[in-house]
Amino acid sequence: xxxxxxxxxxxxxxxxxxxxxxxxxxxxxxxxxxxxxxxxxxxxxxxxxxxxxxxxxxxxxxxxxxxxxxxxxxxxxxxxxxxxxxxxxxxxxxxxxxxxxxxxxxxxxxxxxxxxxxxxxxxxxxxxxxxxxxxxxxxxxxxxxxxxxxxxxxxxxxxxxxxxxxxxxxxxxxxxxxxxxxxxxxxxxxxxxxxxxxxxxxxxxxxxxxxxxxxxxxxxxxxxxxxxxxxxxxxxxxxxxxxxxxxxxxxxxxxxxxxxxxxxxxxxxxxxxxxxxxxxxxxxxxxxxxxxxxxxxxxxxxxxxxxxxxxxxxxxxxxxxx
Amino acid sequence: xxxxxxxxxxxxxxxxxxxxxxxxxxxxxxxxxxxxxxxxxxxxxxxxxxxxxxxxxxxxxxxxxxxxxxxxxxxxxxxxxxxxxxxxxxxxxxxxxxxxxxxxxxxxxxxxxxxxxxxxxxxxxxxxxxxxxxxxxxxxxxxxxxxxxxxxxxxxxxxxxxxxxxxxxxxxxxxxxxxxxxxxxxxxxxxxxxxxxxxxxxxxxxxxxxxxxxxxxxxxxxxxxxxxxxxxxxxxxxxxxxxxxxxxxxxxxxxxxxxxxxxxxxxxxxxxxxxxxxxxxxxxxxxxxxxxxxxxxxxxxxxxxxxxxxxxxxxxxxxxxx
Numbered sequence: 271x272x273x274x275x276x277x278x279x280x281x282x283x284x285x286x287x288x289x290x291x292x293x294x295x296x297x298x299x300x301x302x303x304x305x306x307x308x309x310x311x312x313x314x315x316x317x318x319x320x321x322x323x324x325x326x327x328x329x330x331x332x333x334x335x336x337x338x339x340x341x342x343x344x345x346x347x348x349x350x351x352x353x354x355x356x357x358x359x360x361x362x363x364x365x366x367x368x369x370x371x372x373x374x375x376x377x378x379x380x381x382x383x384x385x386x387x388x389x390x391x392x393x394x395x396x397x398x399x400x401x402x403x404x405x406x407x408x409x410x411x412x413x414x415x416x417x418x419x420x421x422x423x424x425x426x427x428x429x430x431x432x433x434x435x436x437x438x439x440x441x442x443x444x445x446x447x448x449x450x451x452x453x454x455x456x457x458x459x460x461x462x463x464x465x466x467x468x469x470x471x472x473x474x475x476x477x478x479x480x481x482x483x484x485x486x487x488x489x490x491x492x493x494x495x496x497x498x499x500x501x502x503x504x505x506x507x508x509x510x511x512x513x514x515x516x517x518x519x520x521x522x523x524x525x526x527x528x529x530x531x532x533x534x535x536x537x538x539x540x541x542x543x544x545x546x547x548x549x550x551x552x553x554x555x556x557x558x559x560x561x562x563x564x565x566x567x568x569x570x571x572x573x574x575x576x577x578x579x580x581x582x583x584x585x586x587x588x589x590x591x592x
Numbered sequence: 593x594x595x596x597x598x599x600x601x602x603x604x605x606x607x608x609x610x611x612x613x614x615x616x617x618x619x620x621x622x623x624x625x626x627x628x629x630x631x632x633x634x635x636x637x638x639x640x641x642x643x644x645x646x647x648x649x650x651x652x653x654x655x656x657x658x659x660x661x662x663x664x665x666x667x668x669x670x671x672x673x674x675x676x677x678x679x680x681x682x683x684x685x686x687x688x689x690x691x692x693x694x695x696x697x698x699x700x701x702x703x704x705x706x707x708x709x710x711x712x713x714x715x716x717x718x719x720x721x722x723x724x725x726x727x728x729x730x731x732x733x734x735x736x737x738x739x740x741x742x743x744x745x746x747x748x749x750x751x752x753x754x755x756x757x758x759x760x761x762x763x764x765x766x767x768x769x770x771x772x773x774x775x776x777x778x779x780x781x782x783x784x785x786x787x788x789x790x791x792x793x794x795x796x797x798x799x800x801x802x803x804x805x806x807x808x809x810x811x812x813x814x815x816x817x818x819x820x821x822x823x824x825x826x827x828x829x830x831x832x833x834x835x836x837x838x839x840x841x842x843x844x845x846x847x848x849x850x851x852x853x854x855x856x857x858x859x860x861x862x863x864x865x866x867x868x869x870x871x872x873x874x875x876x877x878x879x880x881x882x883x884x885x886x887x888x889x890x891x892x893x894x895x896x897x898x899x900x901x902x903x904x905x906x907x908x909x910x911x912x913x914x
Binding site for chain 2: 318526530538542
């Protein structure tokens with residue numbers, strides 16, 4: 271199991287490749303909650319999410335032979351971008367398996383901005399896994415799993431570790447939970463730093479597999495993908511489940527409306543671009559499920575990658591009409 | 593004419609009411625330009641724009657009698673929000689004259705969030721001015737003009753002053769120009785701080801009245817309002833024109849496409865919500881009109897108030913469909 275020391279080592283290892291992300295505060299949020307909130311802005315991380323921390327940490331520890339052969343991941347989300355960008359920085363070949371239904375702009379960005387090879391496949395988890403396996407068997411690529419990987423978890427934990435160095439005397443840290451990599455790393459870092467700080471995982475109630483897993487003490491899955499928090503649709507692995515059971519104080523669930531409310535608040539009032547998954551932790555604080563009055567609260571804003579093409583298309587059309 | 597000392601005094605006066613806004617940098621921007629860019633994020637100012645600085649500075653210097661009678665402004669933009677919020681903080685009654693065509697959400701925000709009285713009028717400059725004049729005549733309100741006001745200009749100049757204290761050895765400062773209040777204050781602050789720093793005003797070429805005013809040495813007006821930079825449609829006043837003539841090194845114009853490109857870059861890559869007017873200064877740097885290689889450049893990002901209702905409406909519809 272990943273340890274506090276692993277996270278401190280990861281932080282040393284990755285520091286020169288990542289952004290030390292800023293902390294944002296808001297008078298309105300503090301007066302709304304009666305607490306002091308400190309938003310750890312991983313939407314301002316390189317690649318637009320905390321995923322960069324785990325990707326750099328995992329990739330930089332590969333053997334020379336693994337590095338030479340290259341790496342692979344299957345995802346269309348933040349992890350893929352992070353893996354591609356990390357590989358570019360570390361001069362390693364990366365291949366990203368993406369569903370052929372992915373937006374063209376996303377495929378181009380993965381190729382052009384991040385310089386990764388893209389292999390398209392059918393839009394199913396099975397197709398992605400089998401395509402990835404074939405690439406591994408053929409070329410000897412190393413798979414960088416988005417969360418079921420100790421080095422990725424240690425890297426993810428450096429966001430909370432950095433927050434704890436930036437803001438003293440926190441009482442709580444709220445983090446979103448999908449596959450559990452971020453929540454695992456966050457909880458290890460935090461309990462290692464100070465056992466008294468409470469760790470709250472926040473999950474969309476429509477995809478509350480982690481909540482139910484803790485209740486039933488067995489990994490549960492979701493029957494729908496009905497959440498705007500598209501980064502939180504995945505299930506726990508045995509690895510993340512065992513860490514979460516050990517270190518997380520509570521998982522709370524929030525509605526889609528609560529996610530959207532938090533997201534809107536961050537955009538409109540704090541002027542930050544955040545994705546729905548990234549706003550969940552704040553949604554959890556604002557849900558009032560946990561009494562936070564007079565407390566100091568760290569809130570991990572996990573990422574800011576959203577599709578803005580419709581939004582900007584409106585401006586383009588306006589310009590064409592001039 | 594507003595002096596450097598006025599700006600330093602304004603900074604003292606307003607500090608406890610405003611945000612010391614952060615500076616954002618971007619590896620991609622620096623490598624794109626070969627320069628070092630420092631974005632002064634007034635989109636993260638209270639009220640969402642630099643206008644708060646001028647409003648607080650002007651309002652806090654009113655006489656007791658003026659304060660008792662209250663203030664008025666006519667605008668549907670950032671200045672109105674800033675005046676309303678400043679008045680609320682300073683416990684003064686504020687009235688905002690708005691066109692009856694203003695979005696309902698904007699009217700409600702001015703009333704609810706900022707606690708101002710709203711008086712609606714026909715949607716023309718003439719109607720706004722005559723309605724405002726009637727209110728002044730009837731109630732003795734003091735008009736807080738958005739830029740043709742020395743205290744407002746001094747307040748606006750504190751953004752550049754703060755930037756100069758945050759980042760040493762700048763070679764250039766780029767700022768947008770509409771009515772010229774921000775550019776006036778910026779140029780006085782900067783030349784007072786160090787005469788060698790060059791001040792570049794950036795204006796949309798579709799509404800290039802300030803550019804033509806400098807060329808012809810007479811205040812010019814625009815024949816269209818064809819710009820997405822809706823904060824920059826106004827003309828200079830004699831007051832701002834004389835300051836700009838004296839202190840600004842150059843005004844450059846950029847296309848609508850260049851404005852949109854800069855805005856998109858800030859949203860997509862830097863994860864900041866910025867309005868089109870607020871992105872103009874960066875658009876000016878990226879236009880290559882001014883050789884900036886190896887230079888240190890301050891870029892005033894003036895505001896971040898954009899209408900996000902369509903964007904969030906899409907998410908609401910998605911949630912309803914679950």
